[in-house]
Each structure stands twice: as structure tokens, then as C-alpha cells.
Amino acid sequence: MAGKKQPTQFGFTLQSSDAGARTGILHTPHGIINTPVFMPVGTQATVKSLTPDHLKELNVQIILSNTYHLYLRPGADVVQELGGLHSFMNWERPILTDSGGFQVFSLGELRKVTDDGVVFRSHIDGSQHTFTPESAVAIQEQLGADIIMAFDECAEPHDKEYSAAAMERTHRWALRCQQAKTREDQALFGIVQGGIFDDLRQQSAEYISSLDFPGHAIGGLSVGESKADMLHSIEVVNRILPEDKPRYLMGVGTPFDLIEGIRRGVDMFDCVLPTRLARHHAALTLKGRVNLSKAENARDPNPIDPKCSCSTCRSFSRAYLRHLIIAREMLASTLISIHNIHTLVSLTALLRQSIVEGNFESTAESILEGMK
């Protein structure tokens, strides 16, 4: 593990911009991250069905892992005792942990929110637990990711009263997270809430920006609102968030979302989509999703995408992938996950390059056109 007294290990350097889109370098104790970046999700300290070597071959720069899940299983103390998350899962590149806020929000009837924190029941065994801003930070300090997130309250995005209350609470909790933080080798990002309401989003972006976090996240989106509302909220928030800090759009990551998010100045994305789709036999391409279990693939000698350079498309036919799916072989998830993550990582790299070269808009338009 890196030493505790090296705040200079963090830093964000904007490199180039093209219209609203930008590229940068994020420095962390476990290396640099070229932004914009897509972060695959390793919920339980594993990006499902892939080895760390697979992720490195895919040029994955940083992964996200979930505090809620690791707290319950194997326990943050176990991860800490085993040397922290990097050592535990043998991933030496950067890691970001969420705060558990969104996960407990997703528990619905199983959780109760007060100003102090959230009392919830485990989805595994029904046991009762409490997360507070202080404990969420403490757990993330035990896990030891490079970037940790403030504990926030996510609200139903169309309910203004609820959104306002959750935003206010998120603001109070952001301060408490800053005060609770003790490790200097982790960067704590603040989270903007406010549902789909411009005034709330503006107010939240202004307040969170005022707290001088080293990075900012846009939370509470992609949770039921329309695409138009989501993109509008990103615009409203990013007009206010400072340009010299990274902007992270939480839980969002379709190809469309990546393009439209980057266009609006987002630097970081995470999503379970590529691995979840893979387990449901769907391949992500820039021309849509391919259901590989369909009979039409049974004798198809072509790869998922003839233009794709991932190891799955270089080596395996649709017919073979369909066979693995029908025969219920685990390798299907592995091979499709490789392709799906490659699709998002390489799309992000392509868009990054287009920003550097000053042709982001035409590149984005051409990809979006191909999706129609």
C-alpha cells in the first residue's frame, strides 16, 4: 500500500478540449488515468467472470467496487487485513469505491433513512446494519481504494420534495464525510444530487463545488428519468462544476450515454452493463445489442463484430458463442464480457483521441448515426 502522507499523489490535469468535451490525466497512488474513462464494475472484488489479466489486456485503467457488498461479504476488516482491495483482488491499477449510498437506496423497503444515516437489512441474510457518513468513509478507508465517494442519498428523480430533502441531506453528509476522512492517500469525491430539477441541481452543484473536493460526481441519474432529462441535468450541473476537477457520472455507461456524457464534459463513467449483458447472452456493439442465443447464430462463422479487435472477435465465431450459451458453459460469460468491455473501453479511447485531434463532434455524430 502507498504511504498515508502523500496528498500530491492526486491531481487532475486538463489536457485538451473540443466544444464541451475534454481530455485529462488523473493522478492516483496506483497510476495515472487518461480521461474520459469507462470503469468496469467489480461489485464483489471481481469483475464478473474475468481475471485481472483479462482487464489489463482490455486496457482497463480503473475499476469500481461496491462498498455495500464488500462490507457485507467478506467484510471490510477482512479486506483490510488482507492488505486492502488492490492486494485482495490482485489489481494493482486504480480502484474507486462507491459509498454504499446508492446500494442501500436500491434496497427499497429494506432501508430507513434518518439524518444520522441509513438503517438497512442485508439482501443476503436479512441482518440489520447501519451506514452513516462516518462509517461509509471508515469502511472505504479499510477497503483502501484510490478514490472514495461521499455518502449520499439518492431520491426518486421526479419527486421534488423528496429530491430536495435528499439533496439537503446529501450536502450535510458531504461535510461529515470530509470531516471523517483520515487517510491522505485516498481522494474523496463529492456527489451532486437534485433529481431532474434544474434549481435543485444548480443549488447542489454550487454547494458541492464550494467544499473543495478533488473531484465531483453526478449522482441520482439513470434511475428512471428520461434520457432527455438525464442529459439536461448533466448540462445544468457541468455548467457549474469547476473545470479543473474531474467529473464522474455515476452508474451510466451505454455507448449512447458515453458519447452524450463526454459531449457534455463528463470525464468518468461506470456501469455494470457490459458484464450483466454478457451473462444474459447479449453482445454490445455500436450498432446495437446482439442476442447471441438466437438460432440464427447456430452456424454463423462470423465474429460478433467483424470490425472489432477484441480477443473474442479475433478468435471465436457467433456459432461457438451460441453453442457455449446453449450448453450453459461459463466461458460464454467470459468471452462476451471481454467483447462488451472492449466495446466501451475502445469507444472511450476513440472519443478521447477525437477530442485531442479536435474532431469530437464529427466522430460522435458519425457513431451516433451508425446506431440508428
Added chain:
Amino acid sequence: MAGKKQPTQFGFTLQSSDAGARTGILHTPHGIINTPVFMPVGTQATVKSLTPDHLKELNVQIILSNTYHLYLRPGADVVQELGGLHSFMNWERPILTDSGGFQVFSLGELRKVTDDGVVFRSHIDGSQHTFTPESAVAIQEQLGADIIMAFDECAEPHDKEYSAAAMERTHRWALRCQQAKTREDQALFGIVQGGIFDDLRQQSAEYISSLDFPGHAIGGLSVGESKADMLHSIEVVNRILPEDKPRYLMGVGTPFDLIEGIRRGVDMFDCVLPTRLARHHAALTLKGRVNLSKAENARDPNPIDPKCSCSTCRSFSRAYLRHLIIAREMLASTLISIHNIHTLVSLTALLRQSIVEGNFESTAESILEGMK
């Protein structure tokens, strides 16, 4: 695919021997195999949970795949249309297919054997099918492995009447397989049967040897008889099988079996053990099996085996593997399979080296001693 008219692509060269143990080189259209060799099983055209790259990193020289399973799903015609098994599963090294004989034997009440062949019901959908010596060869020619197996009848090993009848039938079928064979880029191995009865085993070894197959297999063992009976039968058969042809002990592959088989002049082994154990959370070591799901591993920072050089032991703790198991993560099977196959492949390589160096017996004894 290799051309059809190159019988010279096959050949077995004995290299060295030490007491009964021997080393050799088996030439195939997809490269050479250093014997003795352990062949992992890829039942459905995939060694479960591993990519071909994993297998290459493990120095796997040849894999076995199952005719019965591939015939039912995806169908031998599909595999042929996709360029054969090597191309289908992206494995460019040698492949051996079994004949389906043992698989249909294992179906029990679902199959009926006559002199013509076996009528059986699919374990997948109950549909009725027939394997004959001719169709078993034809299917294996469609699959396109380097080494194919004669269609045989496996019997309950303690039933002498049944064993004798199955042996006689296996002999008649061996001839029919030879006559049915058309491809010259595949080597057809004959199979010795005879249960645990010395006279039957001798008779079978003599008859099968007389047919001039390029290699010989010992079938019908490890199906319920004692270890002592199994080892004795191997001795009886290998005293008769010609020394200049490879000897393949079918379906056998614990560390103990590999040592005792090699000691008795066996050159080739296959077994589902390493991948099946992995899916049941058990790691194979030369000191026994380790049940990784046990609570005692929850905080254990050590690898499965500190002396093991596999990528799993170099990278992951028992605590992490146990976490993956408890959290039902697919990566557990992958990582434990890597370790288990490494154990058998590296044990075989170690024994091979000891034969070359003339110290097989002391090496074998020392490993067996460590197992106690």
C-alpha cells in the same frame, strides 16, 4: 485443417525409459506431444471456465473432447461446417476425441447395446439416437481431432460374463472402426477391455495389439474397481501392448494414478477431475485436496500451495478464493481450475524429467511419501 493424405504426420518415438516408466514424443498434425502427458477434458468444446489462452499458459499439450456431447450439441455437422473442432474452439494444439462408447455406457437405463451398436436416449431432451462403430468414426471424422478412438463397450468391471461379452464386441467393433475410417490425418487408437480379469485383459491386449493401431488405450478402468485391481490390470495389459506405440489410460488422473500409471508404462491420461473439483471448490495438491470453502480460509493470506508456481497461487490468497466461492462468483472456478490443471500438468512434467534423468523411482516415492 491439415491435408488428408499425410499419414506420416503421426508417429511415436520412445525417448528414454527408467524401470517401467518411459518418455516419448507423439507427432500429430497439430504439433508434437511430449509423453507422458495429462490431457484436460473439454467435454463440450471448452475446458470448463478456461480460455484457450489459459490452457496454453498452463503448458497443456493436448485436450480431450467428448463425441457424445458434441454430437448432441451443437452437432458434428455444425462443428465440421465451422472448420472442425480446432477451429471451432480456437485450439490449435492437438485434440483427442473419445468415441462416445463410455458416455453411452454411463447412461445406464437410457441405452440398449446390440452387436450393431448402441441405441440411446439423449440426457438433454430424451430423443433417441444410435451409435455404431461406423457412425462413431464418421462423427469423429466430422469433428476432426488428431486422435480418434475406436467405439467400444465398457462393462461392469466385476461381472466376468458381461466383461467377456463386452470385450468380444469391442474387438469386433475395433475392426469395423478401422474399416470405416477414411481420413488419413487422424490416428485411430484401439481400446483394450476385459474388466478386472487377467485372462480377459491379456486376450484383449493381444487381439487389439494384432490390429496394428498407431496407439492403444486401456478402457474400462476407474469405473468402480479397487485401486489395486486397476493397477494390476494396467500391468497385465502393458506387458503385452507393444512398446513402440503410445499407451493411453482412459479417464484416469489423480496425482496418485498419474504416478502409478506412469510407473507401469502409461503415456497418456485424461480426467475431468481438476475442473470438476474446482467447481466444487476443492483444490488439488500433492498433499491432498483442500476444501477452499471452509471458514478456516476466510482470513488466510496464503495461496493454495506456497510451493506452487501457477498464476492463481502467485496472485491470490485462500481468503480471496474463499470469498469468491461464498459470493458465488464464477472467477472461483476459473482460478481453482488453473491451479488444479497446473498441479497435474506440472506433476507429469516433473515425472517426465525424472525418467529422462534416470531417477523416476526415487522421485515417485518421494511424492507418494508426501501424500501420506
